[in-house]
Amino acid sequence: MPRAIRGVLVECDPSIKSIIMSIDNQNHEFIIEELDEERVVVKENMVALLKQKLEDRLKENLPPVDESGSE
Helix, strand or coil: CCCCCCEEEEECCHHHHHHHHHHHHHHCCCEEEEEECCEEEEEHHHHHHHHHHHHHHHHHHCCCCCCCCCC
């Protein structure tokens, strides 16, 4: 008999959802259901790890910060 999985609804921009989908494609361990362009249901026990992976991915894509103090 199938078991229920606790999930969390994540609403975000399509660009962020694309990154979440990309992260999930590696091991298929985060997403329960893809609802539409801006919403997915994620396993409740994986939300914190997904947030961390998403933050890491976003930091990788940011341009370097100029800390020289010049404008």
